Amino acid sequence: MAVTKEQFNKDFGKESFFKQLSLFDWIWAAALLFGAGYAWNKYSALMDNYEVGILFGSAIALIALGWYWKATRNLMIAIAAISLFAVSLYGNDLGQSEQNFFLKFLVSSQSATMWMSALFVMATVTYFVYLAKPNEFIGKVATSMVWVATTMGFVGLMVRWRESYLISHDVGHIPVSNLYEVFILFAIITALIYLFYEARTRAKGMGAFALTIISASIAFLLWYHFEKGAHEIEPLVPALQSYWMKIHVPANFVGYGAFALAAMLGVAYLLVERAQKRNPQSSFVARMPSLDMLDDIMHKTIALGFAFFTVATILGAMWAAEAWGGYWSWDPKETWALIVWLNYAAWLHMRLTKGWRGAPLAWWAIIGLFVTTFAFLGVNMFLSGLHSYGEL
Amino acid sequence: MNKSRQQKPAGLWLEFLGSMNLAITMLVVIAVASVIGTVLQQNQPYQDYIIKFGPYWHEIFKVLDLYDVYGAVWFLLLLGFLLLSTSVCVYRNGPGMLRDMRHFRLNMKEKSLRVMRNFREWTLNDSPQQVEQTFTQYFNNKGYRARRKEHEGVTILALMKGQMNRLGYLFTHVGIVVICIGGLMDGNLGLSIKEWLGGIKIEKRDIAAKEVPPISRLGPGENWSFRGSITLPEDSVSNMVFLNIRDGYLVQELPFAVELKEFRVEHYASGQPKSFESDLVIHDDQLEEPMEETIAVNHPLIYRGYAIYQASFSDGGTKMQLKAWPLFDSNPQPIELDGKVAARRQIETPNGVMTIEFENFKEFNVFPADEELAVAPDKVEQSEMVRGGTMGQSSKKFTNYGPSFTFRVRQPNGEAREFVNYMVPVRQEGRYFFLSGMRESQAEPFRYLHIPADDKMSVDRFMRLHAWLNDEARVRRIAEQSARQAMSEANMQDKQMLQNIVTSMVRLTSEFNRGGYQAIDQRIQQTVPEQQQMKVAETYLKILNTVLENLYWELLQAEGVALEQGISPEQGRWFEDAVNALASMGPYSSPFYLQMTDFDLRQASGLQITRSPGKNVVYLGCVMLMIGVFLMFYITHQRLWVMIRPEGQGSRVMLAGMGNRNQTDFSKGFDSLADELDRHYASRQ
């Protein structure tokens, strides 16, 4: 019996990627392009060519992200809706942040950031409860909290962006310009990467570990806010006034976030391995993903981090070529980026070409986080150089 | 990777250089070596190192080239090794990878398929031809490319997808090689070799650029890659830059000249700097007329392959109109002077001829408003980097204290103190003060004298008060007046006693004038028994205050201030501030106070001029690297084989597959393909 074309198509379909997209996918793309076009139309006077490129490039990247990982569309829609709501409440008066109820308690950049912080910490606790008492519902609550926290974190940054322009036109800038702002970025990007792997593997046991590092960054953020008043919006020093910042910094933080997550998975790996040796039937082992899966996700996050870190470092070099007069000056921050990069390159080679797996790489990923943290924070605290932001 | 075979020595070398162990070792070693240069500040003046580490360690560090790690021969050798290792790796693996990309591996045996991790088998009613057609179509739709072979009735389809992964390997590793080559083109290896061969010599003396001998000069074309810097005062021209090398420099000549018309700093409303800009003019015979161009941070000028950057700024010789108020005599007449940054001038004082060395001028002094002034103005720097610049973290408000200038006063014996004086009065707690900071060494913070501004916002009244304090006759007369008055109020008339009182009043006042309250305190400690010290101090202070008050009263009268209503609260506060300032005049210990009345700003712009022909090579390598990494991570080179054997009326089909990475994902993908085929056939059986 020959296969008819109809039969074939019925069983297999013709799986062209674009054919798989639903109407909503196309509406999604149209909406983002429309948004970018609107922004361009309204603000093109303030943008140079590169910035227009970045605007449309981001729109395309977000379309792709929404197509690839559908859940992010809800996230983006929520962020856009809440941010626009906050911006409309502000009007042209920054003072509204104290007067308007919604702004004061919910969606001004400060409030949103506080909500993010609270939710991340609560999610951490919930994930630990889940580990102790695996219950579908608790797991769902924890996941939802991370989603909402991430939403609020992004809202905090978006609204902060607007607030900076309300302070004064020349003060306005994208909020990735100092340590306070990038700590928020770090928390939400790490959370997003975690959510991605959670959705793919349905292994919520990792959450307790991933959220621990996020909570640690929240602790720092709060300390930085209350002890140092770092939440104040500052104008940009001339060195940071460049479109490069808009792409260099976020790319870097995908790297940092992924590396941080990998290290936490390394911790999880080692603990699960130990528990398994003691008692393979223990409930902890049962609730955590398998060792193979942890190892696999650890590898994937390091690969993701490495790829973005490569891009970020190269973008940094290009920026340096424009701002400092040379693409490479062996400035401490630059050098430490190289160290981090070489470290993970060695890690990847060990795995791919030497076939290393499991515990040694888990340890190495943890050490890698220390190296990365030094590159991210330590350099600013202990070494002097040209990188201007984030002195403690 | 290749297993070792019987090889010639050259082959063994290649084996070693291209080995993964060496590669990983190099990656880690370079990472660790790079740390050194970040912990030890690089390329500082040698003096600083000697102070920090002592001569012994300094010598060792110097020999190891730790002060310029990234330019050190051993570090370059490490990088060279990595470059070599990567090249050899590409040389050895590259061709194989390229072959692998194109090769479909049609010669698979059933046995080999069966041992693969991913394997499925079906027995179907369809004829082998039908099965082949369906499978070919199916995998075609999934994006696989296919090759077919028939051998003894058995059909083999070899399918492949994601070959680009292999290109990823090539791109990544060739990219690294290319980046290293570009970096080498821009490194100063050539210069080091030239120096080593004796062709050039690093100049270490602090002499004018014109006087630098030819052996330390590089012609315009002689050095194709460099990073030099120059400080250009406004309205000056230069056709060369300095290359800083270790503890010396070389002069690099340019094929054109750069003129600085104007340097500008713009500020935000809050006072922080917003932009640093230089208006440049390029003079070049190749140009029909000079080219005007403005550069700013992040906006360099690229001209003829040379890039000109805004790197820093400093004073370029600002001229200042000054008044020197003598602090040693009773005549409050200031001397008019002029000064210029980086110049010096002499001034006569009772302690001999002193030299004023003008060090720096700053038009703006912006400090966080909530920081204590005594801390803030120390941040006065000679030259400021514009590339980094720190960002205030906590302070929301900034205040601008206006122009200031720094200078040293050098005594005949060579000792010097450093001063920083502000031009306009600064508001503190509602009152205005002229600030003058003094310190004895750079290691100390400045200590500030707060001279209260008078009604006309000038120092005149205070200077007069101070001068009168120096006027012994006047002090004596005032002392006498007040002593007489006090005695007559107490109905006493003792000539001798009056004399005693007046003498001690005068002595007290002059002690205060010389050393402030401390001097009086010291005197009490030395001469008065302990139980009475408190009481005596109280009395002394009262006496002193009486003299000062009367002096002040007389001063106001002399100025023609109406005093019928007594002294106003403002005048009273001014007096308190003045007394405080007088009390710190002693420690201030300068024979004069320099007041700036006007200035003619001349700034200098620190330019960095570079040439880096390797840049585009590096960028090419970077692009390859980025593409390569993504190809390698996110594309899996997948191979599938379909083997179809006729079996009775129908056929037996085997599907096997392997991917070169992400085995778990590959297996999942494989299973879903096989499941789909399963369902297709199940529905039709």
Ligand code: HEM
């Ligand atoms: C700065 C130096 C290097 C960097 C940044 C680098 C980077 C990478 C990366 C990112 C991968 C992919 C790893 C993965 O997919 O998980 C890789 C794979 C590989 N590298 Fe390197 N590499 C470097 C030097 C070397 C050297 C010197 C060798 C020679 C021994 C080498 C041999 C390989 C091999 C054989 C693979 C596996 C390719 C495959 O099978 O697909 N690499 N490299």
